Amino acid sequence: MAASPAPFSRFEWLIAWRYLRARRAEGGVSGMTWISLIGITLAVFALIATLSVRAGFRAEFVDTILGANAHVTVYEADYSAAGRGTAQIEDYDDRAARIAAIDGVSAAAPLVRGQVMASLAGRNAGVEVFGIRASDLAQVPRVAEPQEAEGTLDRFGVGDIEGVAIGSGVARELGARVGDTIRLISPDGARTPFGTSPRVSAYEVVYIFTAGRYDIDRTRVYMPFAAAQTYFNADNAATEIEVMLDEPDAVDAAVPAILDAAGGAALAWTWRDASGSFLRALDIEDNVMFVILSVLVLIASMNIVSGLIMLVKNKGRDIGILRTVGLTEGSVLRVFFICGSLTGVLGTLFGVILGVLFAIYIDPIFSAVNWLSGGGAWDPSIRGIYALPAKLQAGDVLSAVALSLGLSFVVTIFPARRAARMNPVEALRYE
Structure with a gap:
């Protein structure tokens, strides 16, 4: 068969x-x-x-989130009689050093942050100012190594130069180029016996970057840390500490150690909190x-x-x-x-x-x-x-x-x- x-x-x-x-x-x-x-x-x-x-x-x-923003932002809570809010951080260098010593943390930088109006030749734009040291700014990947850039960070915060780095969207809105001088106008300016007067200061544009994210390029301005302290009435203080991690996906596990190192009434806001939804x-x-x-x-x-x-x-x-x-x-x-x-x-x-x-x-x-x-x-x-x-x-x-x-x-x-x-x-x- x-x-x-x-x-x-x-x-x-x-x-x-x-x-x-x-x-x-x-x-x-x-x-x-x-x-x-x-x-x-x-x-x-x-x-x-x-x-x-x-x-x-x-x-x-x-x-773009991880390359241009802090993975964790540390604030100081203010439990005053006026209600809960955020307070300035005076011992920012000590806290930043303690946070930077944690395993998995690549950098921790004090920051002064505020919203102002930028003006040049009759053109205005609302911007968010980040006061940061030049050495810390060099560790922000999407700014230090952007998609496109004009100028150089070598002149940022060097000597008496109060130069600023601005996003390409801000530059486009104002018509600014490297070497131009823009004015930053803040309603919370100098305190006088007659009240608080607006503060108007001029800064040279030394660097224009394209981070690859429209809302960042359209609103962000980086200012030398010391100049930002003076401009925002934050003498010898910072408003927050920005923390960068080796593994951003492990941010939830890193937060308890960061808060413990920060001490005091510290609060943490992670990149997942900002963009998780x-x-x-x-x-x-x-x-x-x-x-x-x-x-x-x-x-x-x-x-x-x-x-x-x-x-x-x-x-x-x-x-x-x-x-x-x-x-x-x-x-x-x-x-x-x-x-x-x-x-x-x-x-x-x-x-x-x-x-x-x-x-x-x-x-x-x-x-x-x-x-x-x-x-x-x-x-x-x-x-x-x-x-x-x-x-x-x-x-x-x-x-x-x-x-x-x-x-x-x-x-x-x-x-x-x-x-x-x-x-x-x-x-x-x-x-």
């Missing part, structure tokens, strides 16, 4: 390939096969492209987008079912003959399973290629879209960042591949079983 052929033998592949490439006139459904192939390709491409853009947007957003919203949006695009992949996979049902109907006589000459139900099932799954595999492969190419070449693609739309396709004042980013992650690609292949294989089984269970006598009755 001859041994049964192994599953997915060569003849099963040959029969399946013959059915796939058969023309409609020969009883094939090549048109439906192409529709299924294109549908799965586009669905997988859309899934990978969307996931890569979402991952890139999140990574860029977090990187937005990041959680991104996570929810990622999950929703994955579910929606998964439905698109399912719809595209259902075209395989339609094509296979038509193929089984057209090949009824062939199935009867194959069963008569000795093919088992399993062999017939595998033939039609190969027909359907091969479409899914090829569609997934082409979709992955398109998705990967989109993520790699997103910059020229985005530039072309922006040009075709006449510019303004991406508004940084709304999005927060200047360009559409994409980050290709192996997990996203594998998720798309697993989803597409899984659905393609599952939906193929049902019409393939129908073909395998077809009665050869009924199939050949009218032949």
Whole structure:
């Protein structure tokens, strides 16, 4: 007795390939096969492209947060009769030194912070001033090593020069260039017997940076620490201590040690506190987008079912003959399973290629879209960042591949079983 052929033998592949490439006139459904192939390709491409853009947007957003802002900000609580608020920190150097000595802390810098109005040649802009030492400013990645920069930090806070570093958005709003002198106007100025008068001081612009985050570039001004103490009436004091960590994701675990080292009535505000709700919203949006695009992949996979049902109907006589000459139900099932799954595999492969190419070449693609739309396709004042980013992650690609292949294989089984269970006598009755 001859041994049964192994599953997915060569003849099963040959029969399946013959059915796939058969023309409609020969009883094939090549048109439906192409529709299924294109549908799965586009669905997988859309899934990978969307996931890569979402991952890139999140990574860029977090990187700008961590690169230009403190990972932890330490304040001093003020429990005065007027109510709870924040107080100036007088022993800021000692506290900063204690915090910097903690394992996992890369830097701790005292800061004087306030909001003022900047003016130049009749143009005004509301800005936020950060009074910081030059050595501490050099450790802020997105400022010391920005995307774009004019001037140099070598002249920031050196000698008697009261130069300031401003964001590119501030410079654009004021029309300022390196070497220009801007005026900073604060309503909380010099105290006199007649009350507090506005303070107006002039500073030379020595550095213009682009941190990559619109709201930072549009509002931020860095001033030498000593000059900021004088300007904001904070003599021998700081308003806060900014802490940078080696591992920003471990900020929650680092906060207790930082507060213990800060002592007193210290309070901590982390980067997660500032942006946690937005990041959680991104996570929810990622999950929703994955579910929606998964439905698109399912719809595209259902075209395989339609094509296979038509193929089984057209090949009824062939199935009867194959069963008569000795093919088992399993062999017939595998033939039609190969027909359907091969479409899914090829569609997934082409979709992955398109998705990967989109993520790699997103910059020229985005530039072309922006040009075709006449510019303004991406508004940084709304999005927060200047360009559409994409980050290709192996997990996203594998998720798309697993989803597409899984659905393609599952939906193929049902019409393939129908073909395998077809009665050869009924199939050949009218032949």
